[in-house]
Amino acid sequence: MWNEEYDIVIIGSGFAGLAAALEACKTCSSVVVLDKMRTPGGNSAISGGLVAAAGSPLQEKEGIKDSPALMLEDMLRAGLDFNTPALAKIVAERSTETLLWTIEELGVEYKPNLNHLGGHSVPRTYNTTNTSGSGIIKPMLAKCRDKGIPIRLKMLLQRFIADEKGVIQGVEVRKGYLFPNEASGETWRIRARKAVIVATGGFSQDIKFRLTQNPILTQEIESTNQPGATAEGLVAALKAGATPTQLSLIQLGPWASRDEEGFGVGSMFSMLAGFPYGILIDLKTGRRFVNELSDRKLLVDAMLNTGRESLAIVDSVGVKYASTLNKCLKRGVVKQYEAIDELAHANRIPLAALLETIRTYNENVSKGVDEDFGKPIPDDLFPIENPPYYSIRLISKVHHCMGGIQINSRAQVLNIETHLPIRRFYAAGEITGGIHGASRLGSNAITDCLVFGRIAGRNAAKERTRT
Amino acid sequence: MKERFEGKPGQAQSTLFKAWEQKIEQSGSKEIGAAELAAFQAVFTGMIEILHNRAGAGKAESVHQLMEDLSVSALAVDQAAVCRQSGMSLVRFVYLFKAMVNVCEEYIMDHDSSIEEKILYLTALHRVADRLEYAVIEDWHLSDGDRTHDQHGTEKMRSAIFQSVGEGILLVDEDMEVVKANHQASEIYGLSRENLIGADIQSLTDRPGAEKLKAFFNELIEGQRLSAEIAGIYVDGRMFPTRTTVTRIDLDGRRLWTIVVLDTTEEKALENRLRHEKIQTEEMNLTLKNVLKSIESDRRDFEKSISVKIKTSILPGLEKIRRESDAGVRNSYLGLLADQLVALTSGFDAGIDAEMLKLTRTEIEVCRLIQNGLSGKEISEAMNLAFETIQTHRKNIRKKLKLSGKKINLNAYLTNRICEADNKENNA
């Protein structure tokens, strides 16, 4: 029946899976992580490495007043109260503790400044020194190696195996799977003496599946995700009796570049500089149309609804926060201009309108109030007036799945019929639903994945070992 | 197709080509034409021959060496050009090529050399095959330029090949930044394409590796190729050995470098094992030599001790027997001598007996009577000697048997000695 067995079997080697593994291995010596891809890390490894934490040391240093309660409030507001408050609360409450865990236990290095991302009331976002989630994933993988936790690649989860009472016993995978060839690999069964943790992430790249949830998201709409961000892990969990929740809540990212594939290097340019320190304008009119620091949903809706082509502009002062600038320029994702008229001409923006837009915006900044769109104006925000100027052409791309399977506060997967936990079955990360509601705030996903990954790992390790 | 490498090379070649033709036939593909056969024979004969020569000599030399010997890319490109000119499509060429490689694989797997050797040959085969395939296809496209063809399809094919090669390929620009990478490179370093593209090539190796690469970048002139064994770093920090080959290409005034990386962990492990085995064998040889030496010296010691024993106890014993006229005494001496001779080779300590042989005839007689349980008085009567004389004899016997000053009863000692001698006989 079984080819192999471990105490704890974890599917997915992103933030959630690895956090679970590292936590579980503190009390359990037999842990394995499986992933279908040729490389570990999933979306986590290619993410921007932005991490939200309320009440963090940097906030204290910069004198920013924040609290888990305020973070929760932000989450619920952006999430339009679709969030499961109990779960969202856990993320907010454990955010700083978890951030410190990455620093103290993993040795993750962060930049010395905070970022203010859209939808957050205050700057509360850390960013890894290398502006990438790999700055967290690499130390996590190194730690796994250190602890002797095997990360086994090219293992595609096909189904969860349960006994007659529905208790999860193990998994059936395809060993030697070569993404995306369905026929590759051989059937292999791995038993879990304690529990199975599913952490297979979101399904932004699964065009067929996302179309079942939202008919707008056709294949014409690109995604920021890695190609393996597909739904079969989620579907396997549903077949094992998991409860689906809010699957149609799929987030598009407003900051990605039109001129490169996926998330690329442009997205971080917009997030770190273009939106907070610059303006977002409609190419046709040359006018602003939204608060650049709105949460993603509002931004995307504003960008999509009118079919606008949008451009973000920042000057040489604001651009210093863009740590990916050189790469952006090199790849032609961001263009540099010596004067506004040059920028307007190259992008076919009506010059007079653009100049007027910038003049009004600068006035607002000087006044300290954005009378037009209500963008918060912090002390380090200055008028756009110092050449050279930089611009990035934007397009919305499918980015994050807020929906997924339902878990309780112990990260147990809940059964769709009984609403009780499916025994020996845990989930964490983007595969779960309900935490972020209608719109996930930037930098909250990493916190969520790490918080619930650790909870899942700890509780799975506490399960009685089957003989 | 069970074969040994020792067979005549020509014979194996024809078997292989036959298997190849069969394979193509079975697949329902167009039969292999004479021109195709000739072209492939030209390319593969060398390879097969090398496999033969190496294995025939019974030494699984390092794969590296094998590779160096196989600089047949130019030949392959030439032959492919012939095929192309005769109207063959690239798809057909690659198909035939893959089939042939497949046949060679089966040949290696089926043949009865050790699994280690098989691995060596397979690795070698794949290295050569990948390189040939890449060279041929590059050339095919270059020469294809002036013909009308489906540009998209070709591009697809090129990318498919780029992805399917067994080695990691990275294209690096003047900032030492990776601008293109294949799946294999991703797999080798544990970094997805998204992470690999834009990465600093120096972050994929250690300090000396980075220095080496920098030196290569500076030294290389266009089209030249250099390779080195440098460390690679996996995403989790694990270091692994690689063989890295760097080539410079100049494109539209830009300098680019292709870096071909082969993870040699397995190869190295194999090499280490072989080396280890060699050391073990050498150690074993040394031990054996020492054992033989010590056996020899034991033998010499043994001979020496025997000759000493013969000189000190057996020859004097014989002399006594020669001079003795009394049959009883002579018998006693003979018995003792027989024991001594047995003890010479049986390894038993014959010390006591050797002492016994030093006794005089009278003393032996006295011993015999003591052994028979006679008292001093009885002995003096039996031998017709004064009691004092018997006591003197007793004292002398004790002295010769090295019993003086010891609390050992002579009767018990002598009886014991007899018992021992009896036991010896019984055991023999």
Ligand SMILES: Cc1cc2nc3c(=O)[nH]c(=O)nc-3n(C[C@H](O)[C@H](O)[C@H](O)COP(=O)(O)OP(=O)(O)OC[C@H]3O[C@@H](n4cnc5c(N)ncnc54)[C@H](O)[C@@H]3O)c2cc1C
């Ligand atoms: C480009 C990008 C940038 C982002 N930037 C940020 C940011 O800066 N801050 C932030 O908070 N959030 C960010 N996010 C969101 C965040 O990174 C993700 O939500 C998070 O990484 C998800 O982690 P996870 O562990 O749940 O899943 P993942 O990291 O996606 O890992 C899931 C793993 O499971 C594997 N898998 C899937 N299906 C199977 C199967 N059937 N069998 C076996 N294995 C399977 C996948 O291959 C993958 O490796 C970003 C997302 C993207 C795409």
